[in-house]
Amino acid sequence: MIQLNLYDNSGQQFDLSKYLRGSKLGLVFFRGAWCNFCKTQLKELQNNLATINKTDTKIIAVSSDTKLNSSLLKEFLHLNFPVLSDSNFEIIDKFQLRTKYKDKDIAKPAVIIFDNKGSELYRFVGQDYNDRLPTHNLLKVLEDLSYAS
Amino acid sequence: MNYKKCIVCDKDINGDIIKKHDVEFCSEKCVQDYEKKLKELSKVVNWDNCC
Numbered sequence: 001m002i003q004l005n006l007y008d009n010s011g012q013q014f015d016l017s018k019y020l021r022g023s024k025l026g027l028v029f030f031r032g033a034w035c036n037f038c039k040t041q042l043k044e045l046q047n048n049l050a051t052i053n054k055t056d057t058k059i060i061a062v063s064s065d066t067k068l069n070s071s072l073l074k075e076f077l078h079l080n081f082p083v084l085s086d087s088n089f090e091i092i093d094k095f096q097l098r099t100k101y102k103d104k105d106i107a108k109p110a111v112i113i114f115d116n117k118g119s120e121l122y123r124f125v126g127q128d129y130n131d132r133l134p135t136h137n138l139l140k141v142l143e144d145l146s147y148a149s
Numbered sequence: 150m151n152y153k154k155c156i157v158c159d160k161d162i163n164g165d166i167i168k169k170h171d172v173e174f175c176s177e178k179c180v181q182d183y184e185k186k187l188k189e190l191s192k193v194v195n196w197d198n199c200c
Contacts, residue, residue: 009171009172010173044177068156071171071172072183076173076187
């Protein structure tokens with residue numbers, strides 16, 4: 001099982017095993033609620049959530065936003081997957097995704113997929129705001145991983 | 150002891166927890182502040198202040 005120190009937006013340890021229930025994990029890193037490209041990506045993920053879930057994958061979105069902004073974004077965009085704060089960069093640094101934007105530390109746009117044992121199956125790391133995994137490509141990756149397993 | 154924190158003021162919630170919007174608040178005032186911020190988001194026409 002993958003070990004990630006994630007916290008929900010009330011500051012409690014996020015129960016990853018309860019959320020995943022044996023599914024794969026798609027960890028989606030985004031730059032922040034202020035980034036339009038990120039919001040578009042998150043909305044696309046929501047629009048394709050049923051298809052994603054059919055590949056036995058659960059999504060968690062992570063950024064360096066505060067818990068408050070993460071929660072507001074989730075509600076504002078009507079996202080049915082967790083949007084978690086990693087404002088101390090524990091998870092972002094674990095995967096070496098920290099970058100700078102206008103002197104501010106943020107996460108690179110990235111997607112990492114893990115199997116239900118915690119092994120990394122796939123990783124895409126974008127180097128800039130418009131370098132991110134298109135949702136249709138993510139769906140193809142998930143479909144291929146489903147066939148492979 | 151691991152106290153829960155209010156999503157708005159980030160203070161430990163020692164008294165009654167108010168659960169709304171999938172998160173937890175320490176007071177009705179913080180709930181109102183949260184809802185105000187949510188409304189403000191809806192008014193933001195230009196989200197393009199980035200990149």
